[in-house]
Ligand SMILES: Cc1cc2nc3c(=O)[nH]c(=O)nc-3n(C[C@H](O)[C@H](O)[C@H](O)COP(=O)(O)OP(=O)(O)OC[C@H]3O[C@@H](n4cnc5c(N)ncnc54)[C@H](O)[C@@H]3O)c2cc1C
């Protein structure tokens with residue numbers, strides 16, 4: 001057996017910097033300048049920014065810390081440790097849309113594909129003009145933050161050696177579909193194209209928060225409480241003064257929940273993600289008619305195309321090629337993705353031996369996906385047993401955009417030399433074999449129940465607005481109802497984006513934390 | 527290998543094996559000699575019961591039960607899935623999976639998705655799908671202007 005002698009960034013952390021809720025035996029009661037709830041894109045960035053400004057910071061994370069050395073490319077063992085509800089959550093509405101979220105140190109950045117997009121100008125203009133954000137968040141404000149993050153997290157386009165055939169086919173043939181396909185820009189340092197982004201990068205090449213801002217913050221004095229769920233933010237005299245929660249140990253030996261209180265001298269940053277943040281706010285006594293409303297998403301729809309030659313999706317960046325040419329005109333973005341058989345099976349036609357035989361043709365499959373900039377809005381409420389309940393139904397125009405994208409992908413597959421396309425649309429043949437048959441997709445019913453969507457880009461539900469009448473969070477990122485309670489994840493976004501959200505979330509979190517760190521009122525409150 | 531999951535009854539397990547073994551059987555002609563019922567399905571069911579929220583696991587259990595008891599309504603045969611031959615079992619699962627009623631076909635979709643986590647991770651399939659790394663030289667250079 002070979003022993004990997006590399007030292008990963010999530011190892012050799014300062015003594016005492018990680019308090020593991022799975023092993024603590026007595027109640028925790030500690031005090032810091034700031035408490036950050038969540039260690040994902042938003043929380044990791046906020047923590048790192050505050051630490052660099054010289055503050056003492058506690059990060060409180062509901063999930064465990066799964067280290068690079070422990071990553072397991074098998075899907076289920078990974079999903080049950082790293083994903084909320086083992087990856088079985090769903091948006092419930094006209095149709096059931098599976099919902100993926102990380103619940104682990106690093107949040108969804110540990111399991112995502114690290115695709116980078118700055119917030120498009122038209123979105124910032126829209127927020128400014130139509131959503132009352134005025135000059136609070138402009139391109140000029142954000143640009144230096146994006147640039148700093150891109151430098152720190154080594155953002156660059158996928159290199160030749162990590163591209164892989166699935167991505168190459170898309171880039172090389174995109175002109176046949178009348179658009180420009182490009183390599184993605186990603187947060188990664190020496191990606192080896194292991195295609196395992198979804199179960200954690202075994203090379204620590206992907207710069208998720210678990211191997212970047214979180215350990216960097218700990219090395220500069222921050223502390224993280226893992227496997228600790230924040231139940232509510234403590235609010236006193238209209239100001240956030242800390243968090244109250246308990247351990248979430250999964251180990252039966254430590255199954256008893258242990259109370260955790262972390263006091264905040266200067267403020268609390270809430271970065272629990274679009275789905276969890278509204279319910280944390282509710283449990284903290286925040287009231288606002290917009291809380292939990294206006295939830296938006298980019299439902300994704302993937303089509304496999306089967307080639308005569310081998311594609312070997314498992315080699316190459318998990319997601320490595322894309323186009324935003326249709327973002328404004330048609331409200332969708334196209335991307336490639338690679339999938340292991342454990343996930344691809346559900347998109348493979350048939351049952352029985354037919355299904356199993358087709359599974360063995362996966363080495364010949366490429367999968368291309370459309371992310372729909374959907375107009376639909378949903379709501380988030382508390383569910384049973386502390387879970388989160390999301391109600392969401394796609395609008396007809398969103399399904400129309402998805403159908404158009406599916407037809408375009410199918411056409412591009414055939415132009416690229418695919419022998420078969422598996423549309424996965426109820427009522428259509430399970431396999432189409434020619435360009436002529438793409439018409440069937442073009443005429444498919446506009447009913448979301450006929451398609452298989454999946455959601456991982458999430459927005460809204462605690463939106464930002466200048467006044468309490470129009471939104472939950474003010475232009476200073478603090479809730480209108482309680483000062484010093486800063487919300488920095490995409491729950492504050494007035495709309496969705498049409499591009500992948502992580503960079504926008506990080507840019508806004510960095511902007512917010514920088515402003516708060518420099519705010520004399522926050523200092524005075526100490 | 528676990529003989530009987532702790533999380534469901536022996537009868538439910540018998541039905542689960544029949545239904546899931548129909549969705550994911552062996553396909554020796556394609557190099558897959560082990561169907562899901564030949565694998566440690568009982569162990570996986572217990573793992574699911576531990577990992578999923580109770581309500582989600584209850585849903586899976588309910589779907590397994592409904593499909594197992596459905597042959598009378600689907601193909602007109604008054605048996606459970608476990609009492610049918612392979613062809614009939616496949617017809618039942620196929621028909622439910624292609625039903626025009628959304629919630630009915632979702633039952634098979636949910637079972638297909640959940641148990642793919644297990645079946646898709648089987649050694650034979652993994653070996654087939656993760657065959658040797660392709661020859662990198664063949665992948666280069668890019669044909670068009672999009673080189674990084
Ligand atoms: C599979 C997948 C692929 C994706 N690919 C991309 C991509 O390539 N590019 C991109 O831009 N976006 C991508 N996304 C989306 C992106 O990862 C998310 O938008 C982003 O991570 C959200 O950041 P966040 O900080 O709001 O939430 P998260 O990153 O999800 O982090 C929130 C954290 O808060 C913790 N938390 C929640 N509630 C509590 C509580 N009560 N107490 C304590 N902790 C709590 C959670 O456990 C979690 O760790 C992907 C998402 C997924 C799931």
Ligand code: SF4
Nearest residue numbers: 191192194195197201
């Ligand atoms: S493709 Fe592989 S090496 Fe590259 S970032 Fe993802 S997991 Fe890491």
